[in-house]
Amino acid sequence: MGWWRRVIDHDILYSFTRSWVTMLAAFITLFIIITSVFAPWLTTHDPFDPSSLTLTDAFTPPIWVSGGKWTYPLGSDDQGRDILSTIMFGNRISLLVGFLSVLLAMLIGVTLGTVSGYIGGWLDSLIMRLADAQLTVPPILIALLINGVARASLTRELQEGMAIYVLVFSIGIAAWPQYARVTRSGAMVERNKEYIAASRVIGVHPVMIMLRHIVPNVMGPALVLATIGVPLAIIIEATLSFLGVGVPPTTPSLGTLIRIGNEFLFSGEWWITIFPALALVVMVLSVNLIGDWLRDTFNPKLR
Amino acid sequence: MARTNSNPPTSLPLLQVQDLSKYFVLSIPWLSRIFGGQSPPILRAVDGVSFDIQRGQTFALVGESGCGKSTVARVIVGLYAPTRGEIVFQGRSLGDPSFRSSRVSLTRMQMIFQDPYASLDPRWRVRDIIAEPIKAFGLAESRSVLRERVSDLLLQVGLSPGDGEKYPHEFSGGQRQRISIARALSSHPDFLVCDEPTSALDVSVQAQILNLMKELQTRLGLTYLFISHNLAVVHHISDHVGVMYLGRLCEVAPKRVLFSDPQHPYTRLLLDTLPDLDLSGRRRQPVTGEVPNPIHPPSGCAFHPRCPSAADRCRVDNPNPRPSQEALVACHAVEEGRLK
Amino acid sequence: MAPLLKVDGLRIEFPTRRGVLVAVDDISFSIDKGEVLGVVGESGAGKSITGAAVIGLLEPPGRIARGNIRFEGRQVNGLPQEAMRRIRGAKIGAIFQDPLTSLNPLYSIGQQLVETITTHTDLSPARARARALELLNEVGIPAAERRIDSYPHEFSGGMRQRVVIALAICANPRLIIADEPTTALDVSIQAQIIALLRRLCHEHRTAIMLITHDMGVIAEMSDRVAVMYAGRIAEIGPLRDVVKTPRHPYTAGLMDSIPRVGEEKEKLSHIRGSMPRLQEIPPGCPFHPRCPETFDRCREERPDLMPTGHPNQDASCWKFAGTVRHG
Numbered sequence: 001m002g003w004w005r006r007v008i009d010h011d012i013l014y015s016f017t018r019s020w021v022t023m024l025a026a027f028i029t030l031f032i033i034i035t036s037v038f039a040p041w042l043t044t045h046d047p048f049d050p051s052s053l054t055l056t057d058a059f060t061p062p063i064w065v066s067g068g069k070w071t072y073p074l075g076s077d078d079q080g081r082d083i084l085s086t087i088m089f090g091n092r093i094s095l096l097v098g099f100l101s102v103l104l105a106m107l108i109g110v111t112l113g114t115v116s117g118y119i120g121g122w123l124d125s126l127i128m129r130l131a132d133a134q135l136t137v138p139p140i141l142i143a144l145l146i147n148g149v150a151r152a153s154l155t156r157e158l159q160e161g162m163a164i165y166v167l168v169f170s171i172g173i174a175a176w177p178q179y180a181r182v183t184r185s186g187a188m189v190e191r192n193k194e195y196i197a198a199s200r201v202i203g204v205h206p207v208m209i210m211l212r213h214i215v216p217n218v219m220g221p222a223l224v225l226a227t228i229g230v231p232l233a234i235i236i237e238a239t240l241s242f243l244g245v246g247v248p249p250t251t252p253s254l255g256t257l258i259r260i261g262n263e264f265l266f267s268g269e270w271w272i273t274i275f276p277a278l279a280l281v282v283m284v285l286s287v288n289l290i291g292d293w294l295r296d297t298f299n300p301k302l303r
Numbered sequence: 304m305a306r307t308n309s310n311p312p313t314s315l316p317l318l319q320v321q322d323l324s325k326y327f328v329l330s331i332p333w334l335s336r337i338f339g340g341q342s343p344p345i346l347r348a349v350d351g352v353s354f355d356i357q358r359g360q361t362f363a364l365v366g367e368s369g370c371g372k373s374t375v376a377r378v379i380v381g382l383y384a385p386t387r388g389e390i391v392f393q394g395r396s397l398g399d400p401s402f403r404s405s406r407v408s409l410t411r412m413q414m415i416f417q418d419p420y421a422s423l424d425p426r427w428r429v430r431d432i433i434a435e436p437i438k439a440f441g442l443a444e445s446r447s448v449l450r451e452r453v454s455d456l457l458l459q460v461g462l463s464p465g466d467g468e469k470y471p472h473e474f475s476g477g478q479r480q481r482i483s484i485a486r487a488l489s490s491h492p493d494f495l496v497c498d499e500p501t502s503a504l505d506v507s508v509q510a511q512i513l514n515l516m517k518e519l520q521t522r523l524g525l526t527y528l529f530i531s532h533n534l535a536v537v538h539h540i541s542d543h544v545g546v547m548y549l550g551r552l553c554e555v556a557p558k559r560v561l562f563s564d565p566q567h568p569y570t571r572l573l574l575d576t577l578p579d580l581d582l583s584g585r586r587r588q589p590v591t592g593e594v595p596n597p598i599h600p601p602s603g604c605a606f607h608p609r610c611p612s613a614a615d616r617c618r619v620d621n622p623n624p625r626p627s628q629e630a631l632v633a634c635h636a637v638e639e640g641r642l643k
Numbered sequence: 644m645a646p647l648l649k650v651d652g653l654r655i656e657f658p659t660r661r662g663v664l665v666a667v668d669d670i671s672f673s674i675d676k677g678e679v680l681g682v683v684g685e686s687g688a689g690k691s692i693t694g695a696a697v698i699g700l701l702e703p704p705g706r707i708a709r710g711n712i713r714f715e716g717r718q719v720n721g722l723p724q725e726a727m728r729r730i731r732g733a734k735i736g737a738i739f740q741d742p743l744t745s746l747n748p749l750y751s752i753g754q755q756l757v758e759t760i761t762t763h764t765d766l767s768p769a770r771a772r773a774r775a776l777e778l779l780n781e782v783g784i785p786a787a788e789r790r791i792d793s794y795p796h797e798f799s800g801g802m803r804q805r806v807v808i809a810l811a812i813c814a815n816p817r818l819i820i821a822d823e824p825t826t827a828l829d830v831s832i833q834a835q836i837i838a839l840l841r842r843l844c845h846e847h848r849t850a851i852m853l854i855t856h857d858m859g860v861i862a863e864m865s866d867r868v869a870v871m872y873a874g875r876i877a878e879i880g881p882l883r884d885v886v887k888t889p890r891h892p893y894t895a896g897l898m899d900s901i902p903r904v905g906e907e908k909e910k911l912s913h914i915r916g917s918m919p920r921l922q923e924i925p926p927g928c929p930f931h932p933r934c935p936e937t938f939d940r941c942r943e944e945r946p947d948l949m950p951t952g953h954p955n956q957d958a959s960c961w962k963f964a965g966t967v968r969h970g
Contacts, residue, residue, distance in 0.1 A: 505917075510901075517909070532829070533830075538902065538904045593802070
């Protein structure tokens with residue numbers, strides 16, 4: 001029970017409870033996560049299963065507009081998919097791609113950054129020049145590029161099955177340099193500290209030193225970057241899907257929905273675009289706000 | 304190599320440092336190198352240092368910033384490779400890479416550092432910090448043996464076994480140094496290199512740590528290389544003292560001899576800066592000049608710009624340590640009997 | 644004659660969410676014109692914070708909760724920022740520990756000196772530059788005419804500290820707060836800086852509040868000494884008396900634990916334990932858990948400074964309860 005007391009007593013929790021904005025954002029994010037995890041049980045039908053769709057129900061308006069039906073609380077799209085259910089399933093894709101791609105970027109970035117900062121020399125120059133080169137290209141373009149390569153080299157069935165992984169991979173690859181940069185500075189600072197010298201004196205292998213001493217001490221800023229990275233990744237995925245190069249149209253994400261809805265926006269079926277767009281904005285904003293709070297909390301100068 | 308003849312050694316010294324040098328090549332911008340034809344400057348941090356340490360004794364290296372004493376410590380312990388010279392530990396040369404990385408040399412020689420706030424990994428628990436050498440060398444057969452050993456070490460340095468569960472930030476500076484000492488002792492070393500271990504501590508805490516170190520030395524038969532800039536501390540803890548200036552040894556002597564009859568002008572200057580806590584109104588020799596930039600040392604004897612006994616020879620010729628009375632002194636004025 | 648600086652019942656607090664931490668607890672002392680008061684204590688004793696409060700540089704959330712600071716008869720704590728800024732630099736100067744961060748790396752020392760001089764005096768920039776040269780010579784910078792346009796990083800540590808001293812004295816302040824002015828310097832340079840400060844103080848009749856943990860520096864420079872412990876003044880008196888015949892057990896323990904050349908001791912005497920952290924200051928006398936001479940009263944009642952039988956030497960210790968002030 002001692003550790004629980006420590007959690008409650010901790011400064012971080014205190015600063016969390018002081019900011020109603022953060023608490024609201026956390027609540028919303030939690031809500032989104034829970035509804036997307038339990039989506040199969042919460043929704044009236046699986047919008048990704050074409051056989052469950054009723055074409056005659058296409059273009060049903062939301063419940064409060066005349067002609068709306070309870071089974072389609074926020075209306076339905078051109079295929080008869082319930083917007084609310086699709087949003088919930090779409091959230092899954094967004095969250096999955098968001099978190100997994102950041103995880104991948106961190107894995108690559110933290111590893112390369114630590115090695116670069118600790119070992120230095122030509123290896124450091126090499127890795128940093130690679131990172132520099134990649135940073136000159138905007139992440140979306142990189143993601144597009146990798147996506148394009150994947151499409152060209154995979155068969156259609158593989159493409160559909162692997163779409164999510166390709167997305168995670170391309171967004172992750174696009175993002176690693178910043179994690180590497182920030183970890184490298186931390187590693188450069190830590191390697192001169194005496195506790196590292198103490199481990200070197202007893203002959204601990206450099207890999208062990210990096211893994212067990214350097215990484216835990218330099219992860220902080222990388223985690224902070226991740227809090228910005230997740231909403232960004234979600235937006236990139238939505239953009240790619242909007243452009244038609246993200247997830248396949250049978251498993252639409254929020255971006256896909258927005259694209260589909262765009263065509264019908266001015267012919268009167270506004271709900272197909274607006275609700276997914278709102279959902280996207282709310283999710284990104286909430287995650288961003290949590291990230292803001294985390295950054296402020298961990299900034300020693302503001303304490 | 305001549306040595307001080309006050310205590311004729313009865314056995315092989317634990318550590319013999321012979322003509323040790325460490326030069327650093329400083330990097331200059333690539334363009335300057337190519338287009339300016341500039342060659343990178345060489346920092347002679349340590350330049351031909353020789354001394355012996357007998358088993359069970361404490362040898363202190365004293366000097367101000369830039370004198371190279373910390374670099375000597377780090378070369379001995381293997382953090383830097385020497386540019387020149389030999390280090391012989393318990394009869395075997397550390398220049399031999401297989402000996403240097405062998406269990407024997409690694410376990411028997413350990414180091415304690417100056418900054419209690421940077422010498423412990425802030426993310427590790429104290430028990431893991433102390434256990435790291437034990438695990439690295441496989442010195443404990445089981446986890447319970449390991450736990451016992453860690454508790455034992457904590458007790459030896461005046462902490463309690465329960466402290467092992469805590470993190471470094473929960474301890475004061477003095478307690479952290481105790482943790483560092485406990486960790487250093489965990490591999491049963493014979494030789495401890497101590498780099499200014501009390502310089503960052505308050506006076507009363509310093510006294511505690513120095514007492515602890517002396518007590519451990521007697522109990523465990525340890526040999527210390529003690530680096531410091533504080534002469535009073537050196538006086539308390541050492542048996543022999545080496546005074547360094549800009550990478551070279553000025554004077555090496557047994558403690559009593561150095562403090563009662565300093566010969567090298569720099570030694571005399573240092574002793575003059577000792578605080579006059581007895582308020583005796585002791586007259587001080589006016590001190591001039593500053594420690595020069597080690598990258599551009601003065602020609603000849605590095606101390607000559609500040610030396611009251613400097614002569615022409617001193618500007619040209621860098622003196623080597625020579626026996627003089629009971630000490631080794633690197634000074635032309637001493638050699639020529641010119642010293643006032 | 645009224646003292647130059649008079650501090651009365653000063654209490655400095657840091658509000659935190661876990662309660663209020665008291666860094667300095669009801670201290671009173673004074674500094675006369677031209678006098679050097681050494682404020683000595685270990686880290687955490689509150690000496691630097693006291694110096695910061697006097698010069699009006701206390702960092703929030705720290706605040707002066709109670710008490711008065713009177714400079715030249717006028718109350719300075721609680722003055723608006725603008726008024727304090729005029730006093731700071733002109734009447735009260737400051738020297739801090741690290742010369743590297745005390746000087747702006749982007750401006751030459753000449754520029755920094757001229758700026759400070761013109762801010763606090765009526766001199767024109769040309770006259771100010773001449774004065775800057777004078778000052779550099781006075782603090783012992785060799786070839787000042789050439790070096791006045793150099794940048795801080797082109798100077799060694801000792802030289803930088805001399806420049807900082809020049810900055811501190813350029814407007815002829817009556818009082819200088821020197822917080823660990825020699826700690827970051829080599830021992831041979833320390834002696835030079837101490838000698839410089841002593842000479843300047845005598846020539847200009849400037850008072851100095853010398854804050855340091857180094858008893859040796861105190862012994863070289865001070866006229867009077869205040870020993871601080873856990874936010875209180877344990878002892879205050881003339882240098883000679885406090886150093887040679889300390890009255891407070893903490894001072895005695897401190898002096899005993901300093902290693903000295905000339906005595907051969909197997910063990911250094913030391914004070915067991917360590918200074919309590921701000922959150923853990925015990926009731927009664929803050930030193931009582933470590934004191935070899937405690938009695939019951941020490942655990943319950945906090946002693947204030949009281950006469951000890953030696954002239955002008957006071958200690959906050961119940962050993963001296965009832966002692967009549969000498970003379």
